[in-house]
Amino acid sequence: MPIFDYKCEKCGATFEKLVPHADDKVECEKCGSKKVAKQLSTFSASVNDGVGACATGSCCPTGTCCPNGACGL
Numbered sequence: 001m002p003i004f005d006y007k008c009e010k011c012g013a014t015f016e017k018l019v020p021h022a023d024d025k026v027e028c029e030k031c032g033s034k035k036v037a038k039q040l041s042t043f044s045a046s047v048n049d050g051v052g053a054c055a056t057g058s059c060c061p062t063g064t065c066c067p068n069g070a071c072g073l
């Protein structure tokens, strides 16, 4: 399951959320607003997970993409 970075458009809080389904609605952890924007993070909290970061392995044929599932495959 991918973990995404979100930023609340209401209060500006940023947080990470584990999202089982890509289209799940996410609420701000601080204020509960549903107006949150998914961030394309340039760093990954999963970096320490190494090759295990890609849960299925099927999205990383080259081993260089989407530690957070951002490629959508």
Ligand SMILES: [Zn+2]
Pocket (backbone or CB within 6 Å): 008, 009, 010, 011, 012, 013, 028, 029, 030, 031, 032, 033
């Ligand atoms: Zn908020």
